[in-house]
Amino acid sequence: MKWTKRQRQPKLKEHIKEDPFVTDEALAALFEVSVQTIRLDRLEMNIPEVRERIKDVAQKQYDPVKALPEEEIIGEIVDLELDKYAISIMDIKKEHVFSRNSIARGHHIFAQANSLAVAVINDQLALTAHADISFKRQVSEGERVIAKAKVLEIGTLRTKVKIESFVEQSLVFEGMFSMFREEKKIKEE
Amino acid sequence: MKWTKRQRQPKLKEHIKEDPFVTDEALAALFEVSVQTIRLDRLEMNIPEVRERIKDVAQKQYDPVKALPEEEIIGEIVDLELDKYAISIMDIKKEHVFSRNSIARGHHIFAQANSLAVAVINDQLALTAHADISFKRQVSEGERVIAKAKVLEIGTLRTKVKIESFVEQSLVFEGMFSMFREEKKIKEE
Known part of the structure; x- marks a missing residue:
């Protein structure tokens, strides 16, 4: 079952919070949407790409x-x-x-x-x-x-x-x- | 005890024949002479340097x-x-x-x-x-x-x-x- 954008985006946000190292490709497979869709979701929610997220975690601690x-x-x-x-x-x-x-x-x-x-x-x-x-x-x-x-x-x-x-x-x-x-x-x- | 050149050279030749991969440095240590002496010995006896000897072995077989x-x-x-x-x-x-x-x-x-x-x-x-x-x-x-x-x-x-x-x-x-x-x-x- 595919989710609508409104259903998907909060779940996506939560998933990234739990696993900041997850790639767009893995998220696309998980949510059964294209990588492009994931990228647009991230842009809309202001979530940086995986490499930036990882560096962010790194610099903190x-x-x-x-x-x-x-x-x-x-x-x-x-x-x-x-x-x-x-x-x-x-x-x-x-x-x-x-x-x-x-x-x-x-x-x-x-x-x-x-x-x-x-x-x-x-x-x-x-x-x-x-x-x-x-x-x-x-x-x-x-x-x-x-x-x-x-x-x-x-x-x-x-x-x-x-x-x-x-x-x-x-x-x-x-x-x-x-x-x-x-x-x-x-x-x- | 150090050998004279005449004593050393046949032994050197024999040693290289048995172990073609031996380096000049190892031979110098073994015969208690300088690396330069080993090089001169090889030149006099027409024995190529270790890298050439190895390639020679290689190309054969x-x-x-x-x-x-x-x-x-x-x-x-x-x-x-x-x-x-x-x-x-x-x-x-x-x-x-x-x-x-x-x-x-x-x-x-x-x-x-x-x-x-x-x-x-x-x-x-x-x-x-x-x-x-x-x-x-x-x-x-x-x-x-x-x-x-x-x-x-x-x-x-x-x-x-x-x-x-x-x-x-x-x-x-x-x-x-x-x-x-x-x-x-x-x-x-």
């Missing part, structure tokens, strides 16, 4: 990255609490895919996740010691990957970080990263 | 890569027998390292290994499904990483590939890759 200069992060950090969690987004472009089939190459998906595992560490130096990773489904050119890092355990030797990467709501990558950090090493010595 | 265009491989393939083994080299340059400490970033070391795991597969399509990876020691700018792939098992669902990457003789990375391949999938259906 996130910690500065310590373990590496922010411009060396693969993907764009949109949320971060050091030693707790972090989120980054990466748009899959031509340079990230195999020329034959436009499927994103594994090392780019890994680079985003690995970068985020480094960035979440509250230390001047963090390096990946070990990772157990799974590529859950193929990612194609034009898709946006949202990586979420969660610090599970800060041990004396290693810090464990879980990364899950999604396209829309579907899991495309997951990895358990075991990170070496400078400070912990110094404390041990 | 290696299979063409099937799973991706060769220019999409990260690193340079120097030896390959499809579904058996593969070797690639990658020189760590400024663009591969953290600006702060000149340590190679994990995703570049991973990219070389992952690429090689794809390249060794005798199929038109190969994708990484799972990987269990360890970074064994830091790699610095200017170092050359030699990655070696060995196909351990070709199962109906996955092909297992072991990758070990070295700088000189020391292990810097190892990973067990579980690869999806198109042909095997078709056979199953």
Whole structure:
């Protein structure tokens, strides 16, 4: 069942409030209307596009990255609490895919996740010691990957970080990263 | 104890014959002479430099890569027998390292290994499904990483590939890759 504009717009607003990272494409599919309709709805309600919304969330709250200069992060950090969690987004472009089939190459998906595992560490130096990773489904050119890092355990030797990467709501990558950090090493010595 | 040139040169020749990938720097350390001395020794004996020697080995024998265009491989393939083994080299340059400490970033070391795991597969399509990876020691700018792939098992669902990457003789990375391949999938259906 399709809604009228008057029925749709408040629901759309509520949906975006709950999930500020949702794309116009996903909203169009959800509400069974065209992407153009979603854009017009947003314009009428003065809701910025997803990238602006994400930056907005980011500027409000996130910690500065310590373990590496922010411009060396693969993907764009949109949320971060050091030693707790972090989120980054990466748009899959031509340079990230195999020329034959436009499927994103594994090392780019890994680079985003690995970068985020480094960035979440509250230390001047963090390096990946070990990772157990799974590529859950193929990612194609034009898709946006949202990586979420969660610090599970800060041990004396290693810090464990879980990364899950999604396209829309579907899991495309997951990895358990075991990170070496400078400070912990110094404390041990 | 240092050898005279006359004593050193035959030993040097023999050593290079056994390990064509050895660098002048490693030979200099081994024979306790300067890199310049090794270069002069090679010139006198008409032994090409390591990169030329590697290409020479390569041109003699290696299979063409099937799973991706060769220019999409990260690193340079120097030896390959499809579904058996593969070797690639990658020189760590400024663009591969953290600006702060000149340590190679994990995703570049991973990219070389992952690429090689794809390249060794005798199929038109190969994708990484799972990987269990360890970074064994830091790699610095200017170092050359030699990655070696060995196909351990070709199962109906996955092909297992072991990758070990070295700088000189020391292990810097190892990973067990579980690869999806198109042909095997078709056979199953």
